[in-house]
Amino acid sequence: MNTNENKSTEALIQVRGLKKHFKELNALNGIDIDIHQGDVVFVVGPSGSGKSTFLRCLNLLEEPTEGTILFEGTDITDSKTNINIHRQKMGMVFQQFNLFPHMTILKNLTIGPMKLQKKSFEEAKAEAMRLLERVGLADRANAYPNQLSGGQKQRIAIVRALCMKPDVMLFDEPTSALDPEMVGEVLSVMRDLAEEKMTMVVVTHEMAFAKEVASRVIFMDGGVILEEAAPEEFFENPKTERLQSFLAKVL
Amino acid sequence: MNFLSVIWDKILLFFLGIGDSFYLNFIKDNRWEYIVKGLGVTLEVTFFAVIVGILLGFIVAIIRSTHDKTGKLKFLNFICNLYLTVIRGTPVVVQLLIIYFVIFGSVRIDKVVVAVIAFGINSGAYVAEIVRSGIMSIDKGQFEAGRSLGFNYIQTMVYVILPQALKNVLPALGNEFIVLLKETSVAGYIALQDLTKAGDIIRSETYSPLMPLLAVAVIYLSVVMLLSFLIKKLERRLRNSEH
Ligand SMILES: Nc1ncnc2c1ncn2[C@@H]1O[C@H](COP(=O)(O)OP(=O)(O)OP(=O)(O)O)[C@@H](O)[C@H]1O
Numbered sequence A: 001m002n003t004n005e006n007k008s009t010e011a012l013i014q015v016r017g018l019k020k021h022f023k024e025l026n027a028l029n030g031i032d033i034d035i036h037q038g039d040v041v042f043v044v045g046p047s048g049s050g051k052s053t054f055l056r057c058l059n060l061l062e063e064p065t066e067g068t069i070l071f072e073g074t075d076i077t078d079s080k081t082n083i084n085i086h087r088q089k090m091g092m093v094f095q096q097f098n099l100f101p102h103m104t105i106l107k108n109l110t111i112g113p114m115k116l117q118k119k120s121f122e123e124a125k126a127e128a129m130r131l132l133e134r135v136g137l138a139d140r141a142n143a144y145p146n147q148l149s150g151g152q153k154q155r156i157a158i159v160r161a162l163c164m165k166p167d168v169m170l171f172d173e174p175t176s177a178l179d180p181e182m183v184g185e186v187l188s189v190m191r192d193l194a195e196e197k198m199t200m201v202v203v204t205h206e207m208a209f210a211k212e213v214a215s216r217v218i219f220m221d222g223g224v225i226l227e228e229a230a231p232e233e234f235f236e237n238p239k240t241e242r243l244q245s246f247l248a249k250v251l
Numbered sequence B: 001m002n003f004l005s006v007i008w009d010k011i012l013l014f015f016l017g018i019g020d021s022f023y024l025n026f027i028k029d030n031r032w033e034y035i036v037k038g039l040g041v042t043l044e045v046t047f048f049a050v051i052v053g054i055l056l057g058f059i060v061a062i063i064r065s066t067h068d069k070t071g072k073l074k075f076l077n078f079i080c081n082l083y084l085t086v087i088r089g090t091p092v093v094v095q096l097l098i099i100y101f102v103i104f105g106s107v108r109i110d111k112v113v114v115a116v117i118a119f120g121i122n123s124g125a126y127v128a129e130i131v132r133s134g135i136m137s138i139d140k141g142q143f144e145a146g147r148s149l150g151f152n153y154i155q156t157m158v159y160v161i162l163p164q165a166l167k168n169v170l171p172a173l174g175n176e177f178i179v180l181l182k183e184t185s186v187a188g189y190i191a192l193q194d195l196t197k198a199g200d201i202i203r204s205e206t207y208s209p210l211m212p213l214l215a216v217a218v219i220y221l222s223v224v225m226l227l228s229f230l231i232k233k234l235e236r237r238l239r240n241s242e243h
């Protein structure tokens, strides 16, 4: 996927004053951020700081309480916007994979493009096989999800999102449910994506990976963005005391 | 030992008279036709009532679980709850009588149709709760994965949730249909000549209750066993497709 020059001036995703309240609990207390084409934004922070909630608000899996989210110039928080159209352009990868267990891998990968983008089976299959090849799982096309390891499932989940040809990929702790020896294979797929300039928003606890791949790192705490910087700056020279003590704990 | 010897005499008489009794109850005056026609009616009513029950049950289940998940459809959910409470809180015979004598009291209508409507509406309530429990048992991550691909609510239900939910509740659904088959035996209350009624008619004509009622019981049992077998087979097929 190539960078689209005339779009790069305007942010792909513009978040303004984003708040999310669960009953009494304020999970997000005003988030402002611009995410540009090709950005690889890593989101880190302590448990319960609102990282997942922020990510899930971006494709409206959580409905924001307040604020606006412009995606490719459209306010997706507007109730008149058909969110289903825009979600096709935002791939999401979950901690628990969430593959469809009653479908083969190939069906998992082709059902979206076929039902939503009116692609023929041949077309959808060709694209799915091409991507499966790239993550080294072409031989598992006819397997069912339960026959795969965690690392394989997560690579398939990434491919499922990619089959929709998204403009941005959202990852919520994609390696947290994996056995340690399987983390690498998933990170390597994500690294490739970042190198191809896929726009990515990644919530993770893998600090070394963030340092290596991120174009920007964001520190969330108490439902706000406390600090934001390029990775070297973020990890070598943290400004706020909260981030300093967070990094001291996790590094 | 007087009691036992009476029973023994009865058994002896039964076996001695088995040929005569068979002739009297089934062959004479072509009485077997009652049984065959009755079985036909029972199967017909059950089959169409199952279809009505599935349709109703799925609609109610989807409305109720949509309400549970999103808080929407308050009014429809209220109607569904009312339906479930009334149907599950009253005997099926009473429902059948009300539908026949009250609702269709002044119109001429085929009794089979009345029975299909009554048993279908009744079964729908049980199917609804079975299917709803199936929908609610599916991990919410499945729903989110469907929605995040861009499927709308209905598409996510149809492609992702219902196939999994259905597989989980297939044994319970199969059981419900077996229960329904047996429950249609009260159709005689509206003078519909189903299998049970057929046995009863023969009994009242021949004054020998054992043979016709036993035959009816054996036929019900055979159909139920056949159904159980088919459902088991279907279950196994579905399970194998997933590993
Ligand atoms: N559906 C919900 N209902 C009520 N409260 C919620 C809900 N989802 C999240 N919260 C609360 O909102 C806060 C932020 O949660 P969130 O999951 O966004 O944190 P997080 O930064 O992703 O944490 P973790 O690192 O543990 O995943 C937490 O206090 C959490 O308990």
Ligand SMILES: [Mg+2]
Binding pocket: A051, A052, A053, A173
């Ligand atoms: Mg989280």
